Amino acid sequence: MSSDIYAIAHIGDFKLFVGEASKLSQKWPPMLVQLNSGTFPHAMLQQVWDIEGGKRHFSFHTKAEIISDQDILGIEEFLAEAAK
Template sequence: MSSGIYAIAHIGNLKLFVGEASKLSQKWPPMLAQLNSGKFPHAMLQQVWTTEGGKRHFSFHTKAEIIGDLDILGIEELLAETAT
């Protein structure tokens, strides 16, 4: 994964947690470690991650994957925000 926008999707619950990071491929392993250890800075995502039992209930996506899926609710707002 390259730098930029990423999303963590909560499977079956229509929740999409979107963030931005430089050098995403280097940040991804520490982010997963934080989630697994209960220390992720986004409290809502951490709570859902912990309650749902971790990675098996989530999928992970890059900006390129997100932009290509016009069925994502709110994709227009996400694209508008990333353009600025």
């Protein structure tokens, strides 16, 4: 089963939390449930989510969206890591 790269961006802080998942279109809603309930397995992202007040300070992006935005700093490194 193939998987795809996604990123959760912390708006205003220029931090990306990058992950990989199969069935990417089905990944985001359960992640929001975990983040909102305080049970997301990535402790750093959960802590930032709790402090910043939830999804209004975050955005969700697919690999295709990231690739198409050439203004993202470090995109070359991201693409190199994604290709591994």
